[in-house]
Amino acid sequence: MDSLTQIVLGAAVGEAVLGKKVGNKAMLYGAIAGTIPDLDTFVGNFFDTITAIEIHRGFSHSIVFSIVFAPVFGWLISKIESKSEATWKNWSWLMFWGLFTHPLLDAHTTWGTQLFWPFDLRLAYKNIFVIDPLYTLPFLIFLILAMRLKRTDPKRKKYNRLGLIISSIYLLLITPALKFYTFQKFENALESQNIQYERMDTRPTPLNSILWTANIETEDAFLIGNYSIFDSQPVNFYSVPKNYDLAGDLADNPNLHRLIQISEGWYTFSKDNGNLYFNDLRFGNMDIEDPDSEFIFSYKLSEEHGELTAKEREKEMTDAQKLLPRLWARILGN
Incomplete structure (x- = not known):
């Protein structure tokens, strides 16, 4: 805390x-x-x-x-x-x-x-x-x-x-009761949409226990959905590709495996301006309403002196300023 x-x-x-x-x-x-x-x-x-x-x-x-x-x-x-x-x-x-x-x-x-x-x-x-x-x-x-x-x-x-x-x-x-209630909502939504998945993980969004996020792992991608206890519309899920192939020769690197263990397997790779990034999905995006926004914890991977290193992507205050109004609006329901 x-x-x-x-x-x-x-x-x-x-x-x-x-x-x-x-x-x-x-x-x-x-x-x-x-x-x-x-x-x-x-x-x-x-x-x-x-x-x-x-x-x-x-x-x-x-x-x-x-x-x-x-x-x-x-x-x-x-x-x-x-x-x-x-x-x-x-x-x-x-x-x-x-x-x-x-x-x-x-x-x-x-x-x-x-x-x-x-x-x-x-x-x-x-x-x-x-x-x-x-x-x-x-x-x-x-x-x-x-x-x-x-x-x-x-x-x-x-x-x-x-x-x-x-x-x-x-x-x-x-909060455990709310977690259980919203978990059931996500499960029901996945069943009604005939989505096959391997595992699901839920957590509250920033600063509240009303709006919850679910990470769902499928074979080739992760699905992410949000649910507020004030929602009146069905849960929508958006897909984030795993992109594990982007790791290339780094796939067996011990330092990469340390990051994977830290993330509990909730991770993807992405590329930006030619740089490779490791994204920890457990903490969500910078903008809850924008699936294309950067993940809160994203690490630039590079090799220095033959060793894989990770550097956390810097976040700007403007990112938080944009997040809060949209977060509040989403808390109130869809």
Whole structure:
């Protein structure tokens, strides 16, 4: 999830664990714990693109990381807050839950997380977008209400608990129910249109859980369709050719296979100005209403010193500015 959401979750968890003893400092250190796992993005800057992608949401998002580093961070905080009535064990417990709930939340996104690192198993339930105001804003409001009260005020605990309960209901009940409902709609549409397919994957579109996208794999192409719970017209699917033949001599390249594994097999190749691109289909197009628009995650492939390298295609702010109005219009139904 985005940084703000992880800060809110970490602060709320910190309050739940230690707020009664240390007040707003529990929120502060909980918020810090909630941001620590994402420092792997800075580590990735010291590696090539493919390795950086593999590192993201890996070790720092695992149970192992939470268990190993919670007591270390807890010890550091106990030294900083030496006058606090909270002990090293108290701070360690707070840090553990702040670190651990971060990947638990990330597991619900499309990218997922390697919670059980070092095992090669990425959890990705794909029932919430990385930025979802319906999850974050109510949570944030209750957290602000709680932090404005004294630590001994019973309403403080009540507000914080309400924020945790409401956000959890949305994450664990409402969005999975919407995913199941829309999955059935896509299945019915494929059946009614007599489309034979090998597998299907669904996810919410940016900033909401109302409009969903499905990726469907067929023998020679991928079909992509969108469905809003406000739709009144049948689901339409457009085809994206796999173009696997464009890989040519790179087909057996180990670095290419690393990208394929990262994409979970949801990928195509395309050419632009003579350059070969690897497109990760899991995150959709830049413009949901334009099938010919670029994919959000597209990598230019080239060989440097005899080794295949990947460079992410740069995105412009104007791309997002065009996307949002069209996305909103599509959310409201076809």
